Amino acid sequence: MYSSPTAQKADPGDSTAPLNGATRRTWAVHPLRWIGGVFGRLYWRTFLLIVLLVSASLTTWFQSFRLLELGPQVDQISKQVTSVIDLTRLALIHADPQYRLALLHDLGEKEGIYIYPRSSSDVWIPMNHTAFTDRLERAVDSRLKEQLDFADVVNSRPGLWIGFRIAGDDYWLLLDRSRIDPSLGETWITWGVIATLLGLIGAAIIASFVNRPLRDLRLATARVGAGNYSHMLDEHSGMREIREVNRGFNRMARSLQEVEEERALMLAGISHDIRTPLARLRLEAELSVPDEQARANIVDDIEQADRIISNFLEYARDAQPKIEPVDLNAAVDFVRDRYQKDETVVLHLRSPQVPPVQANALELQRVLVNLVENAKRYALTPGEVHTDIDISLQPGVDSVLLTVRDHGPGVPDEQLGQLTQPFFRGDRARTAAVGTGLGLSIVEKSVTSMGGRLELANAGDGGLLVRIWLRQRGAASI
Secondary structure, eight states, X not given: OEEOGGGOOOOTTOTTSOOOHHHHHHHSOOHHHHHHHHHTSHHHXXXXXXXXXXXXXXXXXXXXXXXXXXXXXXXXXXXXXXXXXXXXXXXXXXXXXXXXXXXXXXXXXXXOOEEEEOOTTOOEEEOOOOHHHHHHHHHHHHHHXXXXXXXXXXXXXXXXXXXXXXXXXEEEEEEOGGGTOOOOHHHHHHHHHHHHHHHHHHHHHHHHHHHXXXXXXXXXXXXXXXXXXXXXXXXXXXXXXHHHHHHHHHHHHHHHHHHHHHHHHHHHHHHHHHHHHHHHHHHHHHHHOOOHHHHHHHHHHHHHHHHHHHHHHHHHOOOOOXXXXXXXXXXXXXXXXXXXXXXXXXXXXXXXXXXXXXXXXXXXXXXXXXXXXXXXXXXXXXXXXXXXXXXXXXXXXXXXXXXXXXXXXXXXXXXXXXXXXXXXXXXXXXXOOOXXXXXXXXXXXXXXXXXXXXXXXXXXXXXXXXXXXXXXXXXXXX
């Protein structure tokens, strides 16, 4: 039976209620999750490790070079400073007084050397103490055999200021600050950038070289897991260890293919050999058993045996379904039409128009029929002669949520995780019924093969709640 959507009220405690804004936001991919996924891959982890090692090596090399170059730099600059001070002293002492101003002007214009008288009112800031400047001050003082004053700023004018005496008078010597700034120079910076780029390129090549065989093995494993045994790994090129791994994997894949072919042949034989005598038994029972009740019981037992065989064959079926865009609303309509005249089931549908999902139409119909049959068999609504089943659709950001809920007794929470295990039935929590315990196992297997996700839970006011997320077109795996 089918119940109109307008006759149903949304259950506040039921997750089948329409998605609100907060729920939609939780479906979005978090940037940190994406970053974690990227750096969780072997290629990027290998690349990052090599980059870190190369960077640490270059940093250590540059630092060692600076430390080794510090001594020669101090010695060279201290010689330049002492030479400038000695020459300035000699020039000012021995030059004709009438030419001193011209000499000082020429030193400033041509050599960048400025001499200023020093007074007690000068405001100056001592030179910033570093390992380099401390060694430079000591070297200059040692060469000149006197204590000089070094300053960074004098009377608000920055530069390299050196206070010294000429014939008892105090002077300031102003030099260009670049004379004492230790630097590796543009050449060393250029070579450092080139070395870093070469290190990055080498890291990418090495990481790719290590990762490519593993990537090929992962893809081949996924194909074999999906039942595709046609793609084999290269056994003739690459390193010896990789060739041996590929050769072993190919042997395993061929063995699995042979086992699969034998299994398919065996299942086909079982289906034919068992169902044929079952059909004869049913015909003979209907013709030769006079008692109507006994005949009905025999026919029911035969049909049950046939259903059990069908469940076994369906669960053992390993063919990978063809994934394509499927109209989920059409699948729900199919189930509605199928149970339209079934008085033991009342379907309550909330199925707004949703985008197509990546699935297989036949598999999707089997999933819905299995869920309805499972509820019909185990979840009779208390106080009713039929089973109430709610089916709803909810569009999300990159997937669609399909929810199927019954109104039966539900399942103990500790058994929820076991319901999808083959041959498990939670009969103690639900109405007694005879079955194989494969219904939900088949559902989970089909949903997973279509790239979806299945979740089981108890509804707030009773009944089993089955949630199925199916990908929309172009969406990543759920």
